[in-house]
Amino acid sequence: MRLAERPLAGVRVLDYAQYVAGPFATMLLGDLGADVVKVEPPTGDAWRHYNPHAPGESTWFYALNRGKRSVTLDLKTEEGRAASARLIAGADAVVHNMPPERAARFGLDRESVRAANPRAVWNCVTAFGTEGPDAGRLGYDIIAQALSGLLMADARPEDAVPRRSGGIAMADLTAGLLTCISVLAGVAGRERGRQAPGVEVSLLGAALAVQVQRFVRIGDSGEAADSGPLTAAELDRTARTTAGADRLEPYYRCYRTADSFLALACLNTAQRRRLLGILGLDDPWVADPQAAPADEAERAARAALVDRFAAVFATRPLDHWLSVLAKHDIPSGDVRLLGRLFDDRQVTVNGLVQTVRQPGVGPVQLLGNVFKIDGTAAPAARPAPRLGEHSAELLGELHGQPTGEPTDRPTGEPSGTPGPTGTPGPTASPGTPAPAASPGTPAPSAPAASPGTPATSTRAGHSPAPGVRQLRHTAERNGA
Known part of the structure; x- marks a missing residue:
């Protein structure tokens, strides 16, 4: 399915966000057909410099920014901010992760x-929300x-010490999913005549959302809330409690087989009873294997039952x-390496690797x-853009100047005439771009925005091509 046939075809998203959450959200929107434009500072999204395999080249950046276009703007300058405002005038959504100031x-x-x-x-990803004692906290x-x-x-x-499970950025990635949802909801509501909303998502809220089934308290538990730093x-007590609960659950865990490992998932009593029949075992606690043991004798008996499962x-x-x-x-399933x-x-x-x-x-x-x-898996997207790769193309649209020929370029062939890999394209403000940020260090100027599908060109002697006409029409419709 071509980009023009996807549900969000014709929707333009500007992504000024850096790192993970915002770029992940806009990547998903691009997969649904949105034209995602990554607005980067002259030094680029800081994620370009995280664990690089070459200067300005990072697989971490590739993973979250494929299929996008990149324009460099120095938002510290009046000219850069003016160009940004003109881009916003032709956009359907704006995503950023900057502090309010x-x-x-x-x-x-x-x-x-x-x-x-x-x-x-308007969509903003914050660390802890814009209100409360941690509102301005990095x-x-x-x-x-x-x-x-x-x-x-x-x-x-x-x-x-505490550790991230698997090293997975669960708060970041969940915040990205929530941001994607908020953009879709905002655009859908706007098309029904409502005002385009401003939606905030926080990493704190995303991290709590991951724990939604555990973050429940009924009435007054009678227990005083813990306070003060973790000791x-x-x-140790939390770790032992977690391990103890895992130790007693025979139906939702992994087992060693004679030659490998097996993941098992029985979430209802019927499945659990069928499993007991296959293994030739009996379980008095089959109806509620998650219940806390009544006493130490029950705990020992249930642990012994798990051992019998493992032995079979x-x-x-x-x-x-x-x-x-x-x-x-x-x-059930085998356990695989990524x-x-x-x-x-x-x-x-299923098109899950490209x-x-x-x-x-x-x-x-x-x-x-x-x-x-x-029913159709999408073809490969364009690769992650080089820094400023589409600056001339996108800024040329704003001034009605000729741009490069449109193409989906699923194989990732470069467009226009940008500089060598890792070299910034033209910026909206004069001067030489600042040195690249060191790995993992935030870029000193504005966070990046996500690129998307290429705009259609304007050729000399011809009327503006569809992409340019659409940008101008949208800007005029919005009173810009």
Whole structure:
């Protein structure tokens, strides 16, 4: 399915966000057909410099910014802010992750965006929300996980300090999903005649959302809320409680087989009873295996039952168990390494891995389009853009100047005539771009925005092409 046929075709999203949450959100919007324009400072999104394999080249950046276009603007200058306002006038949504004061200076606060374009949905990703004692506090994923309790969700007795489970940025990625949802809701509401909303998402809220089933308290528990910093004793107690609960659950866990490992998931009593029949075992607690043991004798008996499960599974190879469990409609699976999924048939036939040709690098395999539209897996997107790769193209639209030929370029061939890989394209303000930020260090100027589908060209002697006409029409419609 071509970009023009996807649900968000014709929707333009400006992404001024850096790092993970905002770029992940806009990548998903691009997968749904939006034209995502990544507005970057002269030094680029800081994620370009995180764990680089070459100067300004990072696989972490590739993963979250494929399919986008990049324009560089120095929002510290009046000229850069003016160009940004003109881009906003032709946009359907704006996403950023700046602190409120900086957003206001750069014309990206809700009021400024609404003044530039009343129909633009405004989306801001903050660390902890814009109100309360931590409103102005700097934070990234691990800090949000720490302050939300998520960092303690998988504590283990061997942990000397709290750790991120699997090193996965769960707060960041969940915030990205919530931001994507907020853009879609805003655009849908606007099309029904409502005012384009301003929506905030926080890493703190996202980290709590991940724990939605645990973050429940009925009435007054009678227990005083804990206060003060976490102690080593509390870490140890939490870890032992978690491990103790895991130790007693036989139906939702992994087991060693004769030759590998098996993941098992029985979430209802019928599945659990069928499993007991296959294994030749009896379980008095089958109706509620998550219940806390009544006493130490019950705890010991239930732990012994888990050991009997493990002993049976260890007698036969993995393929035997997968076959038998499938015949009885009991969910199970083998345990795989992530690196092997690039060639996994289930992954590839559903379009969940794609290959792009990253300029100056060559073929790069990464996550494909997670949306299968009308039964069709989307083709490969364009690669992540080079810094400022589309500046001339996008800024030329604003001034009605000729731009390059339109193309979906699924193979990632570069467009226009940008400089070599990692070299910034033209910026809206004069002067030489500032030196690149060091790995993991925020860029000194405005955060980046997400690029998207290429705009259609304007050729000398011809009327503006559809992409340019659409930009001008949208700007005029919005009173810009």
